[in-house]
Amino acid sequence: MDVAELRHLLTPEGLRLLDDLPPYDSQGDVLRMVAGLRAQGHSPGLVAAVLTQARLRRRARAKFGEFADRMLFTEAGLEQATRLSVAAVHAGRFQGAGVRWVADLGCGIGADALAIAALGLDVTAVERDEVTAAIASFNLAPWGNARVEQGTAEEAALDGVGAVWLDPARRDASRRLDDPADWSPSLDFAFGLAEHRPIGVKLGPGIDRDLLPADAETQWVSVDREVVEVVVWTGALARPGVRRAALVIGDHGSAELTAAADAEDVDPGPLGTYLHEPDGSVIRARLIGDLARSLGATTVHPQIAYLTGDAPAESPFARSFRILAELPLDERALRRELAARRIGTVEIKKRGVDIDPAQFRKRLAPKGPESATLVLTRVGGRRVALLTERV
Missing domain, CATH: 3.30.2130 (VC0802-like)
Known part of the structure; x- marks a missing residue:
């Protein structure tokens, strides 16, 4: 999404039209829908913007359920956004540690900030991309305890902040970035913040384990049998005696296996039943x-x-x-x-x-x-x- 498309969308006409559209059907006659909207007098730019959002909202239901129907998205933002069920677990970690103000550095479309704000915690969400920051502002508008700032994680003011949440961007406009030094913010910057306050850092589940700090809690999360992320928790956000955790979320609810270190292997045995x-x-x-x-x-x-x-x-x-x-x-x-x-x-x-x-x-x-x-x-x-x- 570019600035022009966003301007079309963030108007009373655009938002009303988006909410009035029928559920997006990828198998439906999109050309006929476009023609119908154009015949009603809507501009080509507005029609393109609302149909893109309708398509993204349909995809987003897998992550956000019915909340997706009142949110805005970008393609990249939706792809990297934390599922709402997982974001709620993250938010509970901050609440359980007694944190009252969280800085979400690199907030994307605001998924984690939304869950944190919903628990009554103050959250400052920082996003460097202008369009994505505007999208996050829209998504967080119902929460008066949430504030969005456009800027970089490295320059964010953290005075008074109790803990920091980071989800480093691991790709640029055209490709995935393999070197953690190229992420935004870099992995070194993210872990460096732990010297001053508790942090949680969301990373891809396939990250090289040698990059993970030995003195932190590392939690792998799966949803419906798919490993979706790994989170590094430090300071008061890390649980005493826990260095390894496997959190499983599904129809059964959630369950977690924790340990102080990698588990000792068991010996192989004969095939059972x-x-x-x-x-x-x-x-x-x-x-x-x-x-x-x-x-x-x-x-x-x-x-x-x-x-x-x-x-x-x-x-x-x-x-x-x-x-x-x-x-x-x-x-x-x-x-x-x-x-x-x-x-x-x-x-x-x-x-x-x-x-x-x-x-x-x-x-x-x-x-x-x-x-x-x-x-x-x-x-x-x-x-x-x-x-x-x-x-």
Whole structure:
């Protein structure tokens, strides 16, 4: 979004038209809608602006639910914005630590600042991009305890601020930035703030662990089985004795596995009746050993994040599969087994083997009314295919 588009949108006519539009349908006749709006006398620029926002609002419902229908977005801002369910957890961390004023440096469209303000905390949201700062101002307008400033994180005034939240921008207009020194603000700047006040820093879940401070709490977060972020907490925002945490949010609510350090591994054991797939947050937090011990399970291989045992995992931190057959990882043998069982729908998972699941499924040519999950992995020193069904 550019300034001209924003000016079209932030008018009484633009906002009224946006709210009056029917729900955006990507399969609908967009050209006919454009023609209809133009026939009503709306300018081309305004029509383009409101239809873009209608499309973004529809996408944003996955992150913001019904709140998306009263917010404005940019493409990049929506992509990087924290899901509202996760932002609420972040906000609760500040509230629980007794913080009364939070600076959100690099606030984007204002998702985290919104959740913080909703808990009654004062929040100063700083955003360097002019358009994005205006969008954040709109989204935070209902909260009198929230203020948006256009500027850089490095130049923000922090006198009196109790804690800082940062979500460094990890891409520019055209590409993802791999070097943390190029992020805005840089990772060194973000962690440097921890010398003076508590901070929370949101990062991508695949960040190099060597970049994470050893004396902070690091929390990996997954939503609906997808790892969405890692957050580094310092000072009063970090929990005593916790250095590793895996937070799982889903239909069950939320659950968390915590530890003072990476968990000690468990020894591999023989295949049991069930295969357990740990949540990605547990894997990234290196808490698989603690999870295995809580389930009475072992690993299938020292370097592979699958567990096995004789009982299903009644845990939000793992999914279980009943093992129907252990087969050699051989295409001909697998084709015969699938045909004998009349399995036509095959979900393929793999760890520890160099196989393209989509191509492998195509070569298996499954046919029939039944379904199953095929897990390609290693057990001990063997490459195996485990025919399983979800529990």
